[in-house]
Amino acid sequence: GNSVTQMEGPVTLSEEAFLTINCTYTATGYPSLFWYVQYPGEGLQLLLKATKADDKGSNKGFEATYRKETTSFHLEKGSVQVSDSAVYFCALMSNYGGSQGNLIFGKGTKLSVKP
Amino acid sequence: NAGVTQTPKFQVLKTGQSMTLQCAQDMNHNSMYWYRQDPGMGLRLIYYSASEGTTDKGEVPNGYNVSRLNKREFSLRLESAAPSQTSVYFCASSVNRGRGLFFGSGTQLSVL
Numbered sequence: 631g632n633s634v635t636q637m638e639g640p641v642t643l644s645e646e647a648f649l650t651i652n653c654t655y656t657a658t659g660y661p662s663l664f665w666y667v668q669y670p671g672e673g674l675q676l677l678l679k680a681t682k683a684d685d686k687g688s689n690k691g692f693e694a695t696y697r698k699e700t701t702s703f704h705l706e707k708g709s710v711q712v713s714d715s716a717v718y719f720c721a722l723m724s725n726y727g728g729s730q731g732n733l734i735f736g737k738g739t740k741l742s743v744k745p
Numbered sequence: 746n747a748g749v750t751q752t753p754k755f756q757v758l759k760t761g762q763s764m765t766l767q768c769a770q771d772m773n774h775n776s777m778y779w780y781r782q783d784p785g786m787g788l789r790l791i792y793y794s795a796s797e798g799t800t801d802k803g804e805v806p807n808g809y810n811v812s813r814l815n816k817r818e819f820s821l822r823l824e825s826a827a828p829s830q831t832s833v834y835f836c837a838s839s840v841n842r843g844r845g846l847f848f849g850s851g852t853q854l855s856v857l
Contacts, residue, residue, distance in 0.1 A: 673835055673837075673847070737785055
């Protein structure tokens with residue numbers, strides 16, 4: 631079945647450090663891929679997305695590239711800020727079969743950025 | 746701009762009690778969803794409604810029922826709460842199935 635695997639947290643970085651959160655997926659066909667962010671006490675917000683191979687999603691300094699050859703969608707940011715502290719979820723949306731149109735989430739990676 | 750509104754924000758139940766979680770969206774979205782979030786498990790889909798008048802089971806539907814009351818509202822009912830249903834529940838909506846989701850702020854439910 632379809633699944634998403636993302637790196638275990640928590641991840642603790644100093645302000646202005648480089649961030650990578652790894653995400654790989656298993657899916658039939660060509661899913662759409664997403665990163666969502668959850669700030670403390672809030673619901674999830676869409677951060678960025680990519681709908682086909684080699685697409686790069688970007689938003690608020692975050693980027694992720696859809697790599698079909700490695701089935702990956704790693705999240706990166708060149709210089710993190712304290713305000714980026716949150717839980718980040720990788721997700722896929724299958725475009726095939728019974729689960730078509732439903733989002734499948736990874737377990738989340740908690741990021742803490744220290745001043 | 747309210748977006749997706751969930752009530753209540755917090756609830757404590759005793760085992761066997763029933764309750765309904767309410768969700769309403771004001772974005773004229775066709776599709777609505779209920780997820781639960783558990784530590785180390787990510788979000789898991791309970792039920793969804795692709796459009797008004799339809800509902801379907803997700804990954805973890807047992808112990809829950811849903812009602813798509815109209816285009817705006819999608820409620821989740823626990824008929825006989827169990828401790829395993831202690832979780833944070835999120836409602837979400839999207840323009841159509843297959844599009845990005847907008848989430849509510851969640852309901853933290855504890856079943857003792």
